[in-house]
Amino acid sequence: MRLFGCTALAACVTGCGVLAAPADVPDELPDARLGPFRKLDELEADPAPFVEIDYAAELGGPAVLATGSRFELYFHATLDAGGAPALRLAAGDGATAFGEDEVILEPEDEIGLVDPAAIRTWTGDDLLFYAAATGDWIRLARREEAGFVPGGAPVLERGRGPAIGAPSLLELDDELLLYFERGDLIELAVSADGGATWAERGPVLFPDEGWDAGGVGDPSAILYTSPLGRRSVRLYYTGRSLDDPPVAGIGVAASFDGAGDFDRLVGNPLFDGDRDEQAPAALDVGGATVLYFSQSSAGGRPAIAAAVAPGDVRF
Amino acid sequence: MRTLLLLAVLAGPTAATANPIDSFGLGSRGASMSGAMAAVATDFAANYYNPAGLARGRDLTLSFGYVWADPDLTMNGEDAGVDSAHGIVFGAAAPGVAAGIPFAFGIGLYLPDDRVSRVRSLPQRTPRWELYDNRIQRLYLAANVAIEPVPGFSMGGGLAFMSATNGTLDVQGVVTYPDPAQSDLRHRVDADLSSVRYPQVGLRWAPTKWLEVGLVYRGEFQLDLHLDAVLSGDLVAFDAYTIENARVALESTSVNAFLPQQVVLGVALRPGPFLIAIDLTWIDWSAYRSPTSKVDYSMDIPIPPDLQGSVTIPQAPPGVRPLDPDFRDRVVPRLGAEWSRDLSSSFRLAARAGWAFEATPVPDQPGETNFVDSDRHVLTAGIGLELGILRAILPKPVRVDVHGQLFVFDEREIEKESPADAVGDYRADGTITAAGATLGAQF
Numbered sequence: 001m002r003l004f005g006c007t008a009l010a011a012c013v014t015g016c017g018v019l020a021a022p023a024d025v026p027d028e029l030p031d032a033r034l035g036p037f038r039k040l041d042e043l044e045a046d047p048a049p050f051v052e053i054d055y056a057a058e059l060g061g062p063a064v065l066a067t068g069s070r071f072e073l074y075f076h077a078t079l080d081a082g083g084a085p086a087l088r089l090a091a092g093d094g095a096t097a098f099g100e101d102e103v104i105l106e107p108e109d110e111i112g113l114v115d116p117a118a119i120r121t122w123t124g125d126d127l128l129f130y131a132a133a134t135g136d137w138i139r140l141a142r143r144e145e146a147g148f149v150p151g152g153a154p155v156l157e158r159g160r161g162p163a164i165g166a167p168s169l170l171e172l173d174d175e176l177l178l179y180f181e182r183g184d185l186i187e188l189a190v191s192a193d194g195g196a197t198w199a200e201r202g203p204v205l206f207p208d209e210g211w212d213a214g215g216v217g218d219p220s221a222i223l224y225t226s227p228l229g230r231r232s233v234r235l236y237y238t239g240r241s242l243d244d245p246p247v248a249g250i251g252v253a254a255s256f257d258g259a260g261d262f263d264r265l266v267g268n269p270l271f272d273g274d275r276d277e278q279a280p281a282a283l284d285v286g287g288a289t290v291l292y293f294s295q296s297s298a299g300g301r302p303a304i305a306a307a308v309a310p311g312d313v314r315f
Numbered sequence: 316m317r318t319l320l321l322l323a324v325l326a327g328p329t330a331a332t333a334n335p336i337d338s339f340g341l342g343s344r345g346a347s348m349s350g351a352m353a354a355v356a357t358d359f360a361a362n363y364y365n366p367a368g369l370a371r372g373r374d375l376t377l378s379f380g381y382v383w384a385d386p387d388l389t390m391n392g393e394d395a396g397v398d399s400a401h402g403i404v405f406g407a408a409a410p411g412v413a414a415g416i417p418f419a420f421g422i423g424l425y426l427p428d429d430r431v432s433r434v435r436s437l438p439q440r441t442p443r444w445e446l447y448d449n450r451i452q453r454l455y456l457a458a459n460v461a462i463e464p465v466p467g468f469s470m471g472g473g474l475a476f477m478s479a480t481n482g483t484l485d486v487q488g489v490v491t492y493p494d495p496a497q498s499d500l501r502h503r504v505d506a507d508l509s510s511v512r513y514p515q516v517g518l519r520w521a522p523t524k525w526l527e528v529g530l531v532y533r534g535e536f537q538l539d540l541h542l543d544a545v546l547s548g549d550l551v552a553f554d555a556y557t558i559e560n561a562r563v564a565l566e567s568t569s570v571n572a573f574l575p576q577q578v579v580l581g582v583a584l585r586p587g588p589f590l591i592a593i594d595l596t597w598i599d600w601s602a603y604r605s606p607t608s609k610v611d612y613s614m615d616i617p618i619p620p621d622l623q624g625s626v627t628i629p630q631a632p633p634g635v636r637p638l639d640p641d642f643r644d645r646v647v648p649r650l651g652a653e654w655s656r657d658l659s660s661s662f663r664l665a666a667r668a669g670w671a672f673e674a675t676p677v678p679d680q681p682g683e684t685n686f687v688d689s690d691r692h693v694l695t696a697g698i699g700l701e702l703g704i705l706r707a708i709l710p711k712p713v714r715v716d717v718h719g720q721l722f723v724f725d726e727r728e729i730e731k732e733s734p735a736d737a738v739g740d741y742r743a744d745g746t747i748t749a750a751g752a753t754l755g756a757q758f
Contacts (some may be wrong), residue, residue: 028393029442030685032739226740227391228728234735254734263735 031310033289034252035270038311040096058085059302060294061115062281073098073292074116075304084112087130095283095290096306104148105130105141119169127169127195129155135163138180140195155198156180156189170221170233170258177221177258179235184215186237188259205235205253205262211269212239214246218279233258236280236291239269248278250293288313335400335451336363339384341423342404343716343753347697348651349669351592353529353581354519358755359406362423365529366459366471367519369419372410374711380404380753384451388444388724388745390687397444400451402427404753417463425455439607439637440738442685445677453572472516475536511538529581535602536574542567561616569608575599590653600642600676607637638684642676661703669695681732687743689727695720711757722747
């Protein structure tokens with residue numbers, strides 16, 4: 001009886017358990033790959049979590065760019081407590097294995113750089129958007145032979161409103177869609193000239209009731225095409241509760257036109273929150289969606305981990 | 316006497332019908348004529364097509380056969396995992412005369428050689444070919460009696476019943492703390508079933524030698540599956556705290572193997588060596604009930620006084636309520652033709668073909684449910700031989716019938732209203748091929 005009690009208590013009170021799928025239900029049933037996600041383990045990702053810098057005081061804001069067989073994982077990190085974060089890049093030849101990271105953009109005038117977002121446009125240009133740690137602006141850098149070169153004026157500025165940051169880029173019908181965080185909302189700006197000028201379209205995702213009632217941010221947009229050819233924009237995001245301190249989680253919402261009417265997935269949040277998962281970056285890899293995100297590692301230090309949907313996909 | 320015979324069947328332990336026969340027919344002759352048999356079935360197959368036809372037989376017949384059906388049903392081009400169905404067919408028709416009135420008793424059996432029956436209750440969101448998932452995995456047993464009170468007019472009836480099967484309950488999912496409302500529980504059910512009976516009756520009228528009319532009613536059938544799972548005992552935390560007499564209960568109610576009531580009107584014409592039969596079957600699909608389980612959870616975990624305030628017991632996760640499948644009634648046309656000719660004094664050949672169109676009763680699935688089905692054309696063909704070469708052993712001809720069937724499912728596209736639907740858009744199509752043979756002997 002005591003053994004039973006321990007087991008029951010573990011399941012009901014302290015933990016979570018996922019049991020295997022029924023054996024005779026085929027794995028190939030339709031699945032929109034929105035979730036649930038299964039975190040990759042050490043057997044699939046080396047190292048796992050992917051990035052865990054022992055001496056990093058802050059690590060987060062992952063973004064991923066896949067160009068052919070090359071995968072690039074961008075993130076920001078602070079090596080010294082209280083220091084200004086820089087943008088870093090680790091590259092690899094697979095979605096689950098990245099090599100040594102390197103700094104690609106240092107802080108500007110002691111202003112830290114955070115939340116990188118990379119995109120390769122249809123013209124072949126690699127654009128890197130990033131935000132000021134102060135929340136004052138979002139800027140753009142272009143990849144050249146010598147590396148990423150920042151542009152001139154900011155793409156977007158804070159103005160008198162709440163802080164802005166966490167850009168995410170999507171190319172749709174010859175337009176660049178820039179989703180970003182402003183205060184507790186996610187907003188959209190659009191460029192029809194390859195990123196030279198931007199028109200703000202306003203909020204597209206608001207706090208909801210429940211787990212993300214306190215605010216939404218850290219958008220990561222990907223384009224999904226259904227087996228019937230219908231396109232939709234999927235927005236993975238960080239939600240924060242109204243608790244004090246807020247509890248963060250990762251959710252996903254989707255819209256057919258990307259400009260509004262985002263529906264949330266019924267199964268949000270995607271993780272149980274025991275590792276403080278947030279700041280998602282989504283990547284469509286063939287028949288699966290890989291989600292990179294910040295979480296605390298087993299030792300409590302910041303790290304970047306990954307998960308996959310559908311959960312039965314193995315790497 | 317007539318009343319006694321009828322009561323004997325209705326009150327008896329068995330009589331039957333079931334779903335694989337709805338899909339693939341009973342006996343090779345009927346299957347090769349797309350099941351357009353309400354007006355013309357007279358052998359053991361009349362146990363399904365029209366019990367009244369039993370009274371038209373004049374010889375004791377025993378039939379034995381085998382049928383095999385292989386679904387190739389897909390979703391997004393991937394195999395949907397619909398199991399094949401195959402089994403033994405057996406039947407008998409025993410005519411007689413009582414008080415000058417012809418009567419007959421018959422039984423028909425389809426015995427799967429893989430599984431006798433299967434019950435599977437999938438989560439509401441899981442896509443499944445609803446009409447071919449559990450439906451064709453069934454034992455079928457029917458017993459009927461028929462009389463012909465006036466020449467050319469007969470009536471018959473009987474019962475159908477369902478078999479029992481072993482069962483298990485698997486619960487899978489995630490239980491979260493401290494917010495159990497976020498729990499995600501899914502369950503899969505295999506369970507013992509008790510027998511359920513439902514009626515079928517038929518009328519048959521043959522005003523001339525070249526015209527026959529049949530009318531059949533088959534009753535509604537369903538299995539209510541009720542499962543309770545209770546977890547009780549003491550809860551011990553870290554060998555330091557004990558909560559005694561805790562109880563966690565799950566109550567699941569579902570409907571499996573639902574067979575809607577049907578009315579069949581059949582007409583057959585016999586111009587020369589030909590037989591042309593047309594059946595129209597009304598199927599009450601709108602009464603269809605969701606096979607998804609209705610689930611309620613409850614927890615009773617008493618906190619000891621010394622743990623009050625230090626231990627929080629989560630609420631029971633929300634229950635599951637199946638949505639109305641909202642199927643639509645359908646009328647299924649079936650057309651069958653047969654040409655037969657004596658090629659010698661001991662050899663008679665029959666060639667048969669048929670066509671049916673079954674419009675799907677399943678509506679679009681833009682929301683949470685994923686019942687998959689599509690319109691289908693059924694093409695059938697077969698041949699039959701009556702052989703007198705065994706007259707040294709059997710005084711009457713031996714009949715051998717073979718058939719093949721091809722079900723062609725139109726491609727169906729399922730578009731979801733919400734772009735955040737976890738299943739998303741998909742397309743479904745496929746085929747089912749079936750074949751079989753029946754050997755019949757008359758005495």
